[in-house]
Amino acid sequence: MTADPVCWYWPVQPPSRSMAQERFEAQMERNGCTPEEVRILWAMECAADAHVSSGAGTLAAWQDGRCAICGKVRDLVCDHDHLTGLVRGWLCQSCNAAEGTHHGADTIFERYRQRPPAAILGITDRYLNPVTGKEAEPALEADDADAWTDAASEDIGL
Template sequence: MASSLESSPMRWPCPHRISQRWPDRLCGFPAVGGPDVDGPRYCVRHLPQKDRTRLGLSIDGDVDAMWFESDLRFSTPACWSWLVPTDPVQTLAAEAIDRLGRLSDSARSQMLSPESQGMLALTNWQDGCCAVCSLPASAFGTKLVTDHCHTSGLIRGLLCQPCNTKEGNRHNDEELIEGYRQLPPTRMLGVRLRYYDLVNGFTKPLGPEYGTGRDRSLLPEY
């Protein structure tokens, strides 16, 4: 996985396991260390305490600051390295429903709609991990944010708050964010999900008088 910038001295992907559901899903964030470091090399977030102390990173605020420094970023979205199962919607949605245990017939029926199946599949697949940086939302004491395309009104994926803020900048065309916009989790899984909020209901696509270029060209695909 190409998870670090070539100019960065931190070129080893962090081997910390980030998902209990998906044992092969590792952090992959650029690890601290060099050729003279013995043993696994971890990123600043998952360094053992003794190494944090040695590097002066014992304060969480310092770690969070380093985590989002430009030379520590992924060059491609983390989700691009995640395994997509065969027939992802049916497989992932069925697993999610099975974990809920005994359900009433009406509740189970509601979960069988295409949109519900798609959302169950997306949530199960991401398993609380941000699609861009892989960081679990629990690291910030929050839940993942449902990111959507404001032009099409369709969901892209689930992001941590910092990555969602970055993506929300329409002029942010850096490789990482642009890659996520072009191939988000919903497209990887083959699901089409309308964004919904309690105030406005389902978000409708913007008319042709809004948005041009990249955003407008994505409408048919989303």
């Protein structure tokens, strides 16, 4: 039997603001930040939460710095469904890379895709591209035969 993503076992209620701040500060101190840097980073985190939709803030608070698949507290990246453009959850870089390449029928990654944190919490936010600042649009389904075709490789003889 394949393991379930650890987020399936977390209580649905996010931590209180004071608990989230305490954990955030402890994590930043472990990363070598000074108390002044921690104060500034927490203020920036609060400003970012106020700027993004309530769904994204709720998702980040609920995950509390934990990867939705392995549960480890690491630097996280925002995972999204490339077909729908919707955010699924926050993953560590290792799980995010593996999630994109493991498409077996009964893998932990497929189970995560079937019921990601956003679905657990009822969140339907579009992914915001950090480079362009634009929301992801739903993609048209492509044939697997076209999986290696993209605009960047056109006109260069590939």
